[in-house]
Every structure is written in C-alpha cells, then in structure tokens.
Amino acid sequence: MSKSNSNMDAISKPLATLGRSVLFFAQILGSFRPDLKQLRAILGQVYFIGARSLVIIMISGFFVGMVLTLQSYVELSKFGATDSVGAVLALSLFRELGPVLTALLFSGRAGTSIAAEIGLMKATEQLSAMELMAIDPVKRVIVPRFIAGVISLPLLSMLFNLLAVAGGAAYAIYIMGIDSGIFWGNMVASVEFQSDFMMSFWKSLAFGIITSFVAVFSGYFTTPTGDGIGRATTQTVVVSAVAVLIVDFLITALMTWT
Amino acid sequence: MSEDLIKLTDLSFAWGEKVILKNINLSVPRGSVVAIMGPSGVGKTTVMRLITGQWVPTSGTVEVAGQCVSSMSHKNLYKMRRNIGVLLQNGALFTDLDVFENVAVPVREHTNLPEALIRRLVLIKLESVGLRGAVDLMPSELSGGMARRVALARASVLDPSLMLYDEPLAGLDPIGASTILRLIRDTNDAMEMTSVVITHSVEDMMELADYAYIIASQSIVGEGTPEELRQNTDPRIVQFLNGAIDGPVPFHYPADDLHQDLLG
Ligand SMILES: Nc1ncnc2c1ncn2[C@@H]1O[C@H](COP(=O)(O)OP(=O)(O)O)[C@@H](O)[C@H]1O
Ligand SMILES: [Mg+2]
Numbered sequence: 001m002s003k004s005n006s007n008m009d010a011i012s013k014p015l016a017t018l019g020r021s022v023l024f025f026a027q028i029l030g031s032f033r034p035d036l037k038q039l040r041a042i043l044g045q046v047y048f049i050g051a052r053s054l055v056i057i058m059i060s061g062f063f064v065g066m067v068l069t070l071q072s073y074v075e076l077s078k079f080g081a082t083d084s085v086g087a088v089l090a091l092s093l094f095r096e097l098g099p100v101l102t103a104l105l106f107s108g109r110a111g112t113s114i115a116a117e118i119g120l121m122k123a124t125e126q127l128s129a130m131e132l133m134a135i136d137p138v139k140r141v142i143v144p145r146f147i148a149g150v151i152s153l154p155l156l157s158m159l160f161n162l163l164a165v166a167g168g169a170a171y172a173i174y175i176m177g178i179d180s181g182i183f184w185g186n187m188v189a190s191v192e193f194q195s196d197f198m199m200s201f202w203k204s205l206a207f208g209i210i211t212s213f214v215a216v217f218s219g220y221f222t223t224p225t226g227d228g229i230g231r232a233t234t235q236t237v238v239v240s241a242v243a244v245l246i247v248d249f250l251i252t253a254l255m256t257w258t
Numbered sequence: 259m260s261e262d263l264i265k266l267t268d269l270s271f272a273w274g275e276k277v278i279l280k281n282i283n284l285s286v287p288r289g290s291v292v293a294i295m296g297p298s299g300v301g302k303t304t305v306m307r308l309i310t311g312q313w314v315p316t317s318g319t320v321e322v323a324g325q326c327v328s329s330m331s332h333k334n335l336y337k338m339r340r341n342i343g344v345l346l347q348n349g350a351l352f353t354d355l356d357v358f359e360n361v362a363v364p365v366r367e368h369t370n371l372p373e374a375l376i377r378r379l380v381l382i383k384l385e386s387v388g389l390r391g392a393v394d395l396m397p398s399e400l401s402g403g404m405a406r407r408v409a410l411a412r413a414s415v416l417d418p419s420l421m422l423y424d425e426p427l428a429g430l431d432p433i434g435a436s437t438i439l440r441l442i443r444d445t446n447d448a449m450e451m452t453s454v455v456i457t458h459s460v461e462d463m464m465e466l467a468d469y470a471y472i473i474a475s476q477s478i479v480g481e482g483t484p485e486e487l488r489q490n491t492d493p494r495i496v497q498f499l500n501g502a503i504d505g506p507v508p509f510h511y512p513a514d515d516l517h518q519d520l521l522g
Contacts, residue, residue, distance in 0.1 A: 037367075120353075129350035132310055133364045133412075134339040140367075 024217055028146055031139040038144060045148030049110045053156055056109055057102060061160035064101060065167030068092060073176055082178060086187035089168040093161050094191060094200040100248055102157040103207035107240035110152070111215035114145050115236040118219025119229035127220075142216050149212025150205070157204035195255070203251055210247060211240045262321075263288045263420060263452045264309060269318035271304055278304050280476040282318070291446050291453045293463040295498070296473035302456045303347065305473075306422050309454070310342060311335045322420070340368055343413035345423045349405040351397040351412070357384070358393045361412045368416060383411040387441060403434030407441070414445055421445065421453045427462055439466050460499055464488070472498055 032038070072088040118141065121127050127137040165187075172178045191197065215236045222232035264286035271279040278301040286292045294302055307313040308320050311327040320327040322338060330338065351360050361380045365371060371379070384390045387407040397405060406426065414421060423442060427435040439462055446453045457463050463470060464484040472480040472487070472495060480487060480495040487495060 124353070125346050125348060125350040126352055128312070129344070129346055129352075131312060132339060132342070132344040132346070133367070134336040135363070135367050136336070 020221065021213075021217060024220070025213060027138055028143055028213075028216070031136060031143050032147065033139070038139070041140065041144035042147050042151070045144045046152055049114075049148055049152045050156075052113060053106055053109050053152070054159070056105055057156050057160050058163050060101065060105055061098075061163030062167035064097060064160075065089065065093070065164030065169075066171040068097070068164070069168040069171045069176075073172070082176070083182050084186050084190070085172050085176075085178060086168070086183040086185075087190035089172075090165060090187045090191050091196060093164050094196045095252070096248070098161040098164065098200055099157050099203035099207055100244060102160045102204060103153060103211055103244045104241055105160075106149075106153055106156060106207075107211040107215065107244075108237055110149065111211050111236045111240055112233040114149070114212075114215040115219040115222075115232045116229055118142070118145070118216060119222040119224070119232045122220065122222065123224035123226070123229060142220060146212045146216050149215065150208040153208030153211065154201055154204040157200065157207075161200065199251075199255055202255070203248065206247055206251060207244050210243045211236075214240045214243065261287050263323055264454065265319075265321040266305075266308070267319045267321070269308065269320065270316045271301070271308060271313070272316045277476055279473075282473075282478055284471055284478065284481075286452060286454055287469075288452050289446075289450060290468040291443065291455060291466060293467035293470040294454060294456045294473065295458065295460060295463055295470055297498075298458055300473050301476070302458070302473060303424055306344070306424055306454070306456055309422065310339060310344060340416065341418050341420060343416075343418040343421045345406070345409055345413050345421070345426055347424045347428065349397075349409035351400075351405055351409055353397050355397075356393070357389065357395050357397070357400070357408050360397070360408060361415050363412065364416050379415065380411075383415045384408075386445075387411045388437070401434075403430050403437070406430065406434075406438060410438070410441060410445075414449075417449055419451055421451050423453065423455045423457075425457055426455060427457060427459055435462060442466060464499075474498065 068089050069085055072092075073082055073085050076082045076085055076088065118127075121137075121141065127141065130137045130140065169180075169183060172183050173180045218232040218236045218239070219229075222228040262285040264284075266282050266284040269279060269282040269284075270277070282305070284294075284305075294305055296302055304313065308315055309322065309327070311320070311330060314328045322342075325334075325338070327335070327338070352363065355363070358380055361383055362376055365376050365379060369376075381390055381393065384393055387410055389404060389407055389411070392400065392404060392408070397408070400408065410426075421442075426438050426442065430438065442453060442455060443466055445451060455463065455467065464487070467484060469483055470481065470487060471478050474494060479498075480490060480492060482490065487499065490496070
C-alpha cells in the first residue's frame, strides 16, 4: 500500500469497504453449494438463531401488538371508528412494523452473536487453521450463518406478526370489549394478500440479507483483538439498523408506486 | 525432481514499508527435521505463512514439492495444503467442538469414510498423543500442553507428508515440552514425513533438528547442523545460541505499527 494522506482516506476507506463488501458478497454466493455438509450446517445455524431469538421476538411481538391497539384505539375512538382497530393493527404490522422491528431485534440478538463468534474464531486463528487444513472458512463458517440468517428472518418476522396480532386481539377483545367477530372481520377484509402480506415477506427477506451480511462481514473483517470484536458487534447493530431503515423506505416506495 | 521438499529462493516479504524478510534462501530436504530459529517478532511465523501460501512474498519464490506456491490457483493451493499438517502457535482448536470432533474435522472434510472408520482413525491418532481418554472433553477443559497435543493429532490425522510446527514448545512445562519434542521426532520418522519446526528456544531444537536456520534482522545469519552451529564462531550466532541479550544482533525490534498497517 502506498502512502495516503487523510483527505484521501476519507474517500478511499469507504470505497475500499464498499468494494470489499461486493467482493465478499460475490464470494459468499459463489461458495454456496447445497450439498449435504452445507445443508446440515445451515440447519444447525437456523436452529441456533431460532433458539437465540424466539423468546425476545415473541415477547416483543405481543407487546407491540398490544401497544399498537391501545394507541390506535384512542385515536379511532375520536371518530367512532374503533371497530377498525383490527385493520389498523394488521396493516401497520404487515407493512412496516413486523419486518422492521424483527430485523432490528434480530441484528441485536442473533447478528451480534454471529459477528462476535466469527470475530473470535478469527482472533483465535480458528479461521486460519481451517484454511491450513484446506477447508474454506467462507464455505464452512460464513455461508451457513449467512443463509441461515436469510431463512430465519422471514420466519421470525411471521412469528412476530402472529404474536402481535394475538396481543392486539387479546387487548381489543378482552380489555376494550370489542366484538371479536367485528375485530377479525375488519382485519381480514382490509388485508390484501399481494400488497400487504407479500410486502411483509419481501421486506423481511431483504432485511434478512442485509442484517446477516452485515453480521458476517463485520466478524470476518474485524481486527482480530478483543477490542476489534467489540467494535464488530457495535458495527453490526448500527450499520444493520441504518441500512434496514433506508431499504425499508426504498421497498415501500417501489411497491406503492408500481 | 529435487531432493528438497521446500525451497525458498531470494525471498523477501514486507508489510507496506516495513520489511520483515530480505533475501531468504532456505531449503528443507525430504525426510528431515529442519528448525527455523530466531528471536520473537523476527518473521518466523511469516515464513510459515509464506510456505503454506496464506501470504504471498513481495519478491522471490516459494516452492513446495517442486511447485511454485505463490502462482498457484486457489484450488491447487487447497489441494497442496491437504498434504501439509500445520500446528499453529496456540493450537487453534475449534472451541465449539469436543476433542474427538476437532480431530475428525479434516477427515470428515476430505474423505468419505464411514463413521466407524473415522472413529478408529481419530482414536488411534489420539492414542498416539496419549489423549484417547480426553476424547469427550471440550477445548476449554484442556491444559495448554493437552490442547497442543490435540492440535497435533488433528494436524497429522490424514498423515500429511509435510508437518509445520509453529512454536510447538512455547509456554509448556519441561515435561510437556519434551513430550511434544518426542512426538515430533517420532511422527516424522515413523511416517517418513518432513518437518519444519519454528521456535525461539535453542536448546531443545539443537537436540531435535537435523539442520537449523537462524533468522535475525530480516535475513538468515547462520545455518547448519546443530554441531556445525555450535562450533560456529560468528558472533551473531554465538550470541543467539547463548541467549545473550546484547550483541551484534539487536534484540529490540522497532515497535510495530500493526494498527496503522491494517487500517491504512
Ligand atoms: N498483519 C500484519 N501487519 C503488519 N505487520 C505484521 C502483521 N503480522 C505480523 N506483522 C509483523 O511481522 C513481524 C514478524 O511477525 P512474525 O512472523 O509473527 O514473528 P515471529 O513468528 O518470528 O515471532 C512482526 O514484527 C510483526 O509485527
Ligand atoms: Mg510467531
């Protein structure tokens, strides 16, 4: 590497990171082989991620559902429209809050531990040892975690939505006393499969790719020290959150305009 | 066909502006145990990473079994490495796998042996390092010496023709150290391997090695059989062998700028 002054660094560093991300992403896709070894590793990782995230996703979903219902009930009652509380709940969940909040929780819980785990494997030379055993660490360590994350996020997001609807329904029907037939009827009538339900799916898939990639990237390219691992986990959460929110807007804009 | 399994020719390596190795010429004959010695931070591990093709020399060539390592494709590099066993400085065991699974990793990856055979192979290797009884332990439950021996079993489980040991004795008590030394010599002779042992400890190596190189200040300052080295009167070699702190070879290496190197 040649000498570079700080002005150059301000431009060249982000560019270098961007270039490195693109190459790494291509390398991950190129190393994806759905053979038995990799599939088994992916399943194992899905299980790990599930075990790490299920409880917080479920609890958060339930409470978000309740608070959404409570908030919209207060506003809707001003117009005497409290019957649509189920519709408001489902639409805001499927279109926005389900995928976004799940992605944020996912990167905070599973993403950070993936980044830390990979960073630690790097710091303790486990990744280097694999290379020396002629085992490609991208194939054996990175790909399973990345693919598992991409698979898990839509599933977790669905679970989040389910629990949030349950939480909202419980609140509306048992505490607010809304008729359960009206609640569910309004909800089902207002949700459209293509624009709402599938929007939820596409978003969570995109967020799955983003958060999983940021996690494996941060871990794999971290400075192999305790401090470096700490920075990798922080970076995972911050970069994931910002990227998810930006992409959320882009997908929403794209899907509403077309 | 040359008799040398490893041959470094006019090899130089630098991190940016910082030259680590300069004009290294070194060869390792088949079947021998060759030691690479030198003070900490002089670039011994670097030599190992150049031999395995993890790093690429700034100039010069690395040949293993007559093939140039630095110009190999990714695929050929990985093929070559299947024939090399490496014991890293800290063992680098996989922390999420128990002892058995650690040793089984290369077997599972590179062969399609049935489970019963894998079990036999792994247990035989563990027996040879005296740790068959530790088969169910996790790496965190092992002492430093035990971890080193498990790593040794893992590195040699597929009977490679070349073994590289990076500081195999560092941090071990005298008994642990002599156990490892004996294992290195025994595996080398029994399996007709070639071994490269990297170390900064002089005494043990002079016992073990057939031939030794001493690296100091970026280049090789001495080489020969242990006997030749002992008789050598070059003050730099005498200084190293006697462990004198001050002498013609400055033992204080310039402070490294790893941080800036990595970010810059
Ligand atoms: N990634 C790196 N970037 C810059 N310098 C490095 C890097 N890795 C090692 N070095 C430097 O290379 C030199 C040789 O390191 P090494 O081969 O590990 O020494 P040894 O194994 O002989 O103790 C050291 O001075 C070290 O600071
Ligand atoms: Mg070293």
